[in-house]
Amino acid sequence: MLTFSTGNKAVATAVKDAKTVVVAAYPITPQTEVVEETANNVASGALKARYIPVESEHSSMGACIGAAATGVRTFTATSSHGLVYMCEQIHMSAAARLPIVMANANRALGPGWNIGAEHTDSMSMRDSGWLQAYVSTVQEAYDTTLMAFRIAENENVLLPVMINLDGFLLTHITQPMDTIDDLGDYLPPTNTPHAIDINNPGGYGTLTPPTEHFKFRHDIQRGMKDSVAVIEDAQADFAKRFGRTYGMYEEYLCDDADVVIVAAGTLAKESEVAADILRKEGIKAGVLRIRWLRPFPDLTAALKGKDVVVIDRDYSFGLGGILVNEIRTKALEAFIGKDGKANLPFSVIAGLGGQEVTYDDIADFVRNRKSGGELWFGVTE
Amino acid sequence: MYEIRLHSRGGQGGVTAAKLIAQAAFLDGKYATATPLYGAERRGAPVVSFIRIDDKPIRIYSQIRKPDLVIVLDTSIMQTVDVLAGLKADGKVLVNSQHPMELGSHKVYHTDLTGIALSLDLVLAGNPILNTPLLGAVAKAGIISRESAQKAISSVFADDRNTKAAVKAFEDMEP
Amino acid sequence: MAEIPDEEFILKTTSACAGCSASLILRYVTKAAGKDTVLVIPACCTSVIQGVYPNTAVNVPVYNVAFASAAAVASGMSEAFRAVGKKTNVICFAGDGGTVDIGIQALSGALERGTDFLYICYDNEAYSNTGMQRSGATPIGAKTTTTPLGKNEYKKDLDAIVEAHNPVYMATACSAYPVDLYNKVKKALSIPGPKFIHVLSPCPPGWRFPSEKTIELGKLAVTSGMWLLYERENGKLTITGASKAAMKKSTPIEDYLKAQGRFRTATPEDIAMLKENSKRKMARLAHEAEAQAAEAEEA
Missing domain, CATH: 3.40.50.920 (Rossmann fold)
Structure with missing residues (x-):
């Protein structure tokens, strides 16, 4: 459906259309509209999700980790200081191989306080194991958020995905946006192979000797490498179904x-x-x-x-x-x-x-x- | 590309007005964008919003420096802000004012948006709502169609006093 | 007395220290919780106790999380389970450091949001996993590796902080009284909403006492009134177990202090303050219990 939307609302609309199950988020300028819009979508029943109004960004990613560990589709959004406050959890969520999707409104870090656009916040997380996309239009923010779930949840990837929008410049601009009325099976149901299973109890993230630790880290690198094909497939299938084409660049x-x-x-x-x-x-x-x-x-x-x-x-x-x-x-x-x-x-x-x-x-x-x-x-x- | 710079004060609904104008242009079949120039969100502080309208997708995110039209929702801003800065030689001005105004050689539209809002009791938290009547004035200036202005308003506001205000501004303003 | 099930969820392969009460607590918590349970564990002694990859000594899923994040992770996990119609118990099992200090923000948030989970703080009154540094839960006069002359400040009143959040259920317990603990965990898990249990967990290497004295130390803590056993269901206070007697007549606090090396350098002033604090807490609880009884009678 052709509509008119801000970048923030585009992300929230994609989160709704993806039928996300758990959203845990903490408001921060200039991402706040994503949180408000999602809270409204949950309150109105447009999105049948659990919205967790956490008390901090460290906890928003913590709650996403807990939710994604059970195997459900999970989303959060942040910006700037919120992102670096959750830095520990950024690394942990990737190392736990959890397909969390997050939107980040790129914003400068203080001091002095500055709420304008800057990429240093997300780029300082580039070594964490998160996939990172940078979008440039409201339409692309919507489309990429949808794709992000499919890419993150793919069994060859199983890594979180961050979608970056320039604070204010893109989060607050209003542009035409075409939403997808019926996603069909573009987003298959989540199928997290290591989701918590009480019938098959195990230890997650237990003390790990160097040999195994090394192997796990190499597995992340492999997932990152394999993600290229998964991204390309997600983008090609998106173009085929919905007519909008995207590349790695x-x-x-x-x-x-x-x-x-x-x-x-x-x-x-x-x-x-x-x-x-x-x-x-x-x-x-x-x-x-x-x-x-x-x-x-x-x-x-x-x-x-x-x-x-x-x-x-x-x-x-x-x-x-x-x-x-x-x-x-x-x-x-x-x-x-x-x-x-x-x-x-x-x-x-x-x-x-x-x-x-x-x-x-x-x-x-x-x-x-x-x-x-x-x-x-x-x-x- | 047609570029509009809108001057208002925090609480007057300038940001929403910019969105509505862009949305109406979009409903006219154009591509349009609306951007608030952010600052700390303070009641009464001068706010600037930008609207761009074109036949093809707009790739510009920087501020409008040479507008085709300047809209002023509160003329008291003109005491501290040079609202005509960068206005094209043939650029026009639309002011919320009961009285005509002379601004160099520019064509100046004027309409009493505040009076229209008050006459319909369109008041929110003590502020007369100016954005919906403004759409009628912008339509009269020929930038958006009357039909799209009405559609844009009713897609956002359920209260039909908003469309009434727009119609009144459309009828009141001299072309 | 409750029928405590034979089924064990903590296997005999833990990496716990000899005489560890945390593993004993975990044993009874999991017995009470049963199979449909996930443990969320921040950095604490249990990070080690559970064993080393690829092995685990725990027969329910254990999710290890960031130090400050146990209650936040449990929030997400609980909401996700409920969203798909699962009743799985989500239990945080955290030390005092991960609760009263670095984890208190996440705990406060999860309690305030009404999260359906049980948070258990096993309190060994120091950062024991890193070798016994002071925590906000270390009592006055106790020697740790970062308070070489003994701690000068009071133990943080965690229970008062939790109580201020109006949880549906909160209780204290002690590893020396496993049946009391078992019953409290059972009761807590039968109520939806945020639940909290604070368990005293004597630590032989940290408190400097012989490994075989773990139970004795726990009992001395309770009989002396240094640790009080009670529960609150929607605010309604009940003194439980050995504390009922201890609040009437307690054993000398000195017996409890002398049994441990960590209080060896405690000054007479420290000991007076510990006594005073214990007395004040008992008086406050007794007063509250009486007031509630009077209120109930009036109603």
Whole structure:
């Protein structure tokens, strides 16, 4: 059904349409509408779920762990300080192989208090074993939340999935959205192989010697690796059934591009407008939007021989932009020419704390790119 | 693309108004987005919302810098905020005011949204509701259709005084 | 006396210390709860007692969770079971550290939300799993590895905190009185809603007493009035078991203190405060019981 929705409401609508059984969440700006909308859906009977109004984010993920351990479909949402407050549980939920789905409204961390968009919150969780998607439209937020349940619950994955929406920019924007009236069997019932079974009692998470611990960690890596095929299948089946196509990453005018802008979230959409402007000037620009950060896609072929400008709405202090460093690592060969000379990505740090970044600014980043350089947008040394 | 910047005060319903205008444009068959420029949610503080309307999907998330139309729900804001900032040379202004207003060479619509709301007793927590009559005025300015304005309002508000207010604003405002 | 079932859910392969009362408590809790039960266990001695992967000494599912998170995980688990129509008992089995200190926020939240679960705090009055550091439940005068001169502060009144949440059922118990404990767990699990049982759990290595004296220590705690046995059903107070006699006439607290090494450096002031605290608690309970009896008579 064609409707009009905010990014937050899109997530809550997908949670309802997925017939989620347990939702435990704690409100935090700018994610609050997800919690309110879900509480309303449960109160009205539109969603026959148990909504647990927990007292903190550490407990919201704790409650999700308990619920998912029994084998039911489980969801939560958070943002920023809430996400890092539940950090311990983020790691534990992945290590317990629980297919929890969570929406995160990307927001800066304090101090000072800032509620604007920034990716450092979720990207600081990238080593936890959670799959991470970054969405860029209200429609994509709805679609990806639905897909997330199917991907997380797949027996070859059994890892939690985080859907990231830029705080305010996407959580609060209202856009047209087409909801799915009948999901059919796109989302099969949950079938968690290690769900608690009182007829087959066992110890979960007991003391584990190094040999077994090592094996369990390797299993997570294997699940992460196998998740690529599961994501691709979930996206292809989604396109076949519902007509909307998604990839591990999305390319805009990249085929003949000399320079490719790489970004995640709403900045990547805004970059498409910049690419259009640059093309009118004769600069053949394209955009590669990172949709899945974990598992991280192989971008070597996509970026081979191109100038690359990476915009990070995040930073790893002492290293650099997180995306640009992931790309340098995973697509290193793309940046070495036939002559052996390197043409490294130009790193732009922009949009931290909701800093305003326009398509004109992005076009400037491209015009002023320097191989291997780094620019903190708006900061004069 | 048609871009609208809406100035209001916290509690006046400016954010909802922006959503309703975008929704009406969407019902007209256009693509539309509405975004509040957030701040701390305080009663009475100046609030800005953005509406974009286009024939194709809109990929811009940054703020509107060169609006085609500026809407001012509370003219007292004009004492502290330059509401005309960036307004295109042929850009228009719609003010909630009993009296006509001159703002440079810009075409200025005026309508007494507050009076309309009060005449219908459309008051919420002490504030006259301005967003639903505003839709009638925006329709009169030719940005959205009258039918879509009504549909957008009735999809959100069950009380038919809201559509009545919109009709009254549509009829009152000079084109 | 209750018929205590022969069926064992705690097998003879635990990794508990000799004379461990926590494993004894767990044995009777699981006997009372039966097969349709899941144990939620935060970091505590039971993390070790249950055994090492791939083995387990517990014959019901055991879910090990983050230290601060037992009651939160139990919330989600209980709601999920109820959502699919299962009556499975969800029991948190947590030490004093995971309850009165790091886990109290999650416990408070779960109690306030009316979660259908049973929370059992087995209280050995210190962080015993990490080798006996002070906790909020360590009594005044007790020596731990982080209070080398003895603790200067009162034991946190966990029961008063829990009581303030108006749980449907709450009780205290002691490992030395397993039948009393068994009956309380049985009763608790027969009532839907949030239930709480606080069990004193004498710890031979931590409290510095010989392993064969675990029961004796528990009995001394109760007969001396240092630990009181009671229950509250929807607020209605009943003094139970050996505490009925102890509240009339208690044995000397010194007998209890002298039986343990941890109080060896306790000062006369410490001991006076322990006595005073015990007396005050007994008086408060006695007063409340009398008031309730008078109220009942009037009604």
